[in-house]
Each structure stands twice: as C-alpha cells, then as structure tokens.
Amino acid sequence: MSPRQLAWRSRAARLSQSLADLVFVVLLAIAVVLAGWLVARHDQAWDLSGAGLNRLSEESEAVLAQVTGPLRIQVFVDPGRPLARSVARHLAPFRQALPDLILEYRDPRLFPEEARAAGVTRIGEMRVEYQGRGETVTELSEAAVTAAIRQLVGGSLDAPRWIAVIEGHGERSLAGGEGRDLDRFARALRERGYRLRPLDLALEGAVPENADLVLLTAPAIAPFPGEVAHLIDYLDRGGRLLWLMDPDQATGLEPLAGYLGIATRPGVIVDVAAEELGLAGPGVAVIADYPDHPLTVGLTRASWMPGALALKTDVGPDWTLETALTTGPNSWNETGPLRGVLTPDAALGEQRGPLPVLLALSRPDPVGGADRQRVVVAGDGDFLSNVHLDAGHHRDLGIRIVHWLTAQDGRVAVARAAPTGPAIDLSTRERLLIGVGALAGAPALFLFVGLVVRWQRGRDDP
Template structure:
C-alpha cells in the first residue's frame, strides 16, 4: 500500500511539473466568441503585418489592478497576432516624469512606439489602437486638401451635410486634412497627397480652374465628388479627366421594400473588382446621385468601381413625390449606371501611375450618411487608394454590428402601435379577464 501511495504521489508530481513546463514553453489559444471578437480583424492584421521593419512596442502606464488586467486582455490580441509586438506595463507612480511629459491622467494611457515615433492613446479598443498604428506608419507630411471658398462641403463643418466626420476618420488613418481657398493661394501645396473637390455651389474663377488643371497635369491626385446639376465652371476639368456627367438622378424603384425612405437614394450592393472595392462586403448608400460616362481617347485607364443595379434608372425629369415611372421616351436611361470612376495614367519620370477618382455623389461621405452601412469603409478605401497607400486600403476596423440601431418609418410606426396601443390594451384585457374569473368563483 505504501509503495502504491508513493507511486501515485510521484505521478502527480511528475504530471504537475510537466504541465508547468509545457505552459511555459508552449502557448495556444482559441477564439470561440461570436464573430471572433477576441481576435484581430483582417484589417488590423494587415496593419500589424505591414509594420515589420522594427518591433512595435506597447508601454501601458496603468496602475496595478482590474483595469490593468482589462487593458492586458485587449492588447493581447496584438501580441498574439505577431511576434513583433511587445507589451510592457509601467506603474505611473514609479514613473512620474514620463507621466507628466505624456499628460497621462488617473485612468492611464498606452504609448505605442515604432521606428522612433510615438503615439499615446487613452482608449484601448481595436479601432483606436489600429488607427494609432496607422498614424505611426504614415509619413505625416502629406495633406488631404479640400477645396474651399465656393460653398463646397468642408472638413470643419459639423452639420449633417459637412465632412467633419470624414476628416476625423482620415486623421485617424494618419492623413492630415486642410482647407484651401485658391483665391488666397498662389498654387496648390506641393505636399498635397489628394485634392478634394466636393460639390461646389458657386462658379470657380477661370484662374482657379487653371490652377487645378495644372495640378492634375503635373501628376497630382484628385477626388471630384459632385451631385447632379451644374458644374460651376469645372467642365474643363471634366474634359481633362476624360469623364462626362450624365443628365438626371438615379432612381431605385424598390425603395419601399428596402426601407430607404426615398426613391432617389441609390444603393450599391455588388462592386466591380477594383483595388478600391475588393475588400468591401457591405452595401453603400448614395442619396440623390447622378451618373458618369467615360470619354474615349482621354489618356486615362478608366475603371468603374461603383455601379447601380439593373433595376435602377436615370430620371431626367423633376423628382417630385414618390410615384416616379421609367419613361425612356422622355430621356430616362435604364441601369446599371456608373456612379464612380477610378482613373490612372502613366507619368514620365514616375515609378507609380497618377491616380484620380470621380464620384457622381457627394452626400455619401457627409456626416449624415458616412456611418450608414459601408459608406465609411468605402470612403477610407477611396482615399487610401488615391494617396497611394495600397497596403492600407480598407483597414477601417468594422464596428460592432449591434452598436447602433437604424429603423425605418414603418418599424417606428409598428413599435408605436405595439407599445402605445396593443400592450396597454392587452394589460387591460388581462386584468379584466382575471377580475371576471375571480367574481365567478
């Protein structure tokens, strides 16, 4: 019995020692959460993989306790994703000089370092961490320049029609935004990565148009997002880019089934195979959009990256009410229609081709629509491509699918009837029935 007992104890000790050795030498993890919530998204994984020249260092200035454990759990997905990521913790009480220099508060912060550059963040979700990595990977001296002075959509405009949300998203991707009024400038800045022309409402001066054409002729990248109607002096630019604006507004007859609320809200569900859209898998929405057509012999390689469905049409008449009908005799044109054109051409003395893009809608990037379905990812992918950051295209981290609630007017009416009428009547009926049953007893 003693020998058997001793052998059992020896086996237990051996198993415990082996388990300890294995836990120190080998590491394995599995993510069984819905949607792999504890694993980096493919977009973030591409960002981490691209930063392979030096180690990515995370230094977390967090006091010991439960908050440090939560931060460790969130950042562990990055250390699991790459051996190139290092995570260390520092007690703020023991490093007062660094804490003061970084402006760290009581809640703590994480400093991310790469190639001698640093970013400090206080929100540790994947979107913020990946955005910081994006900023570290960018050169930081290239601007996204928005044309201003003619009623264009502005990056500092916080109304529904403004572009402040887009500007914040671009900043999160390491792209600096600026507004330029050509009347006050001698030329477009040399460090302009992309010139944005977003739906001017007043005519540009001939000299301003010439400056834009000179910028394009010199190899500059441009994004022209405009709506149906007048071009306000930019017709020469359309000729320079080799595009034509078709007359009319895109109509979707199935808007009631889809719950968009208006027939002139166009949807794009299937994307052509282009670098801009190859990783997009969500619908995008384009309110009151127009259509484009390429010009032959323009010198550009033109590819449609946004096209409407076959059931849509281009309405050339006035958009009044919701009872529109397709009338080819009146000039209406059946879909699919092109909403977005990507343009490329070779330039002498340059290793990479010049890029430009034209979109027949400016609303899809506005504050009121950028967070609708896949619009944000599409907009960021478009800017990444134009800026030549192909490795970072579509790296906008997808938000949780249950983070927002969008209801159609029909849903709101149904809920009103349910909670304001049906539910109270049901309670009254239930109480009446119980009262009647008790009286019968």
C-alpha cells in the same frame, strides 16, 4: 475459505482501492501543475466569434509583421481604474500577436513629467515607442494603434501622405459635427497615417507641391475661375484628385469637368433595390455588385449613395476608365419630384440602369513619373458623411479609394464583416438562472455524481 482469510482479502482489497485513489489524486495533481506550467509559458487564444471581432485585421497583422525589435506601449491611466481594464482588452490582440510587447501603465497624476514628455493631454492616451521613436495615440481603437506602429516601422508605403481638402465655398467640413460633414471619415484617414490640411485656393493661390491628393467636395457657392484654374494646373503637374459631387452643388466647376471629360445625366438616381434594403426614400443609388479591382476586391455587402448623380462613362481622350461602380438594372435617373409612383420616362432623358455612380480614371503621368496619375469622381458625397459612414462598406470603400489614389494599393485590406447574427438579449430572469446554475447547479451536479460513485463502490465491497 476461512473467515480469517476472507477478512484479510477484504482488508487487502480496501488497501488496494485506497492506493489506487491516492495514485489517481497524485497523477491528477501532477497533470494540473504541468498544464498550468504549459499555459504560463505558451499562451494561446482562439477567436470563436463569427465576425472575427476578437482578432486583428489583416492590415494590422501586416503592419505587425514588420516589427523586428522591442515595441513598448505606455498607457497613461491609473492601473486600478476600469479604463485600464478596457485598454487591456483592446490591446490583448496586439499582445497575442507580439509576445514581446512591453505594456506599461503610468498614472499621469503620479508621473506628470512623463505624460508631458509623451505629449499626453488626457487620461487613457498611449505612447507607442519603437527603436528610439515614439507616437502618441489619442483614441482607443485598433486602427489608431496600428497607424502609430505603421509610422514607427516606416517603409516606402508608410511615409506620411498629405491630403489637401478644398474649403472656403461651403464644402463639407472636416471638423464639423453635422451629418453631412466628413469629420469621422477624416478621423479614419488620420488613424491610417494620413495628414489632412484645409486648403483655401483663394488665399493660397495654388495647391502645394507636397500634396499627394486633393479632396474636393460639392461647394455651396461657386468658386472663382482662378481657383478652378489652380486645380487644373495641379492635375497638369500629375496631381491626384478625389471629387465628391452632389446634385445641389453650385456651378463653377464645369472647366474641371471638361478637363476630365466628366458628364452627368439629369436628375438623381432612383433605385428599387433601396426599398429591399429598407432604406428611407426612393432617391438612393444601391451598389450591390462590385467589379474585380483593388478598390473593391473582397467587398460583399451592399453600399448606397443617397441623392446620387448618374455619371457618363465617356471620359476625356487622355484618360482611361479603370473601373466604375454602378447601380442595378432596376434603377434610373429621375428628373421629376421624388414623390408618388415613380416610373422611368425615356422621353425625359431618364435611362434605366445599370448607371455609373463612381468612376476611377488614370493616365500616364504628365510630368513623366513612373506611376500613373489617378482620379476618382463620385456622383455623391453622402456615403462618406458622418451619418452614413458606418453603413454598408462605406468606410472601407472610402479608405480603399484614398489608398488607391495615393498609390498605396498594398495597404488595402479586406475589412472584417460586421456581425450579421441577432444580438443576445437576456432578461433579468435568464441572467439569474445562468448565474445560479454556474454558482450552485454545477457544484451540486458534481456532488451528486460523487455520492453515486461512493454508493456504487459501497455496494461492490464484500
């Protein structure tokens, strides 16, 4: 082959390679444009966290499934502030579940009239509107937003439920910030659409007719006999009751216990399983195994009740024991001081577990209603207190109890499990290495690969 032919073939090969490179670049650009077009019109997200922290709970998804029209959320915050970005992150799962969700930001300093009309008093609060009705959300959480949407969607299960909370005798406070109080549990109930009302029977004289549930915690001073009679009268009318006992509660509630047929064992529960969970003090009742009941279905983590009374299962003749939460076999009701080496002594009335610490009772409605009357009695109220609410399944168990008592079993959802893996804690050096690697390492790698390809092509050229 002549030199002229060889030169022509070399130029043809280079031209063919250049055309191939050009076609590749054009096709790559078209693919990128098409991918961007598809992403813009078909948004999709995946939650890769082990605990499902970036997706909505089953309860929220069930509520959103009832939304059939446009839903609008107005966030009263300056769109340029970091708080607006935090709100956007919290609402991202809602936007993913409802593509037609209208999300608007309003700076209350620029739109004060709109903020006042929405009942907004603080920056960052939201107004949820649906079919001409609205609810103001004062807390940035999934539960609070879901509760507002539930109220707007309506339905038989979503009608507001009133809980009368007995006070006036040193009971646990709904508004107190002390560890023993129930402020955080009350807030969780309000987030789910419940309305809580303090009730002093010495002043009111009776439980209101519209009360769907009475919450009774351990009194520090004995109630008057007439007040206990009002509670019994409420139960005679088919009322529902959640009674949180305590070992140090005042006397005076014996007639109510007799009405229900509730009796307790002496002392407080000591449980060897508490030490295995790393809990301080021996006087803790551990609930590790849950019965197959709407109160507990899907619960897997252990819960515990500090200083709990052991209940007897011989309830009143009119009542049926629906289910009971019990301790394990390595527990007993300790009647002596909780110090030193503790062992059960049958001669002192100390009985080995399992010991019931929570009883769920029911009976036919005494006034002829279609639903059965329901009562829950717990041998401890600390598990729902401010200091213990987020431990174990305490929050979820408390909400399930209230749902079951108010005949809203359909709203009981399996709570997402808390993260069980170790937290990632990077040092300053590790963060620096990751940052430098992302900013310089990856581009340097691509450059190196490109140079190697270029060098290889140069070797192949004649």
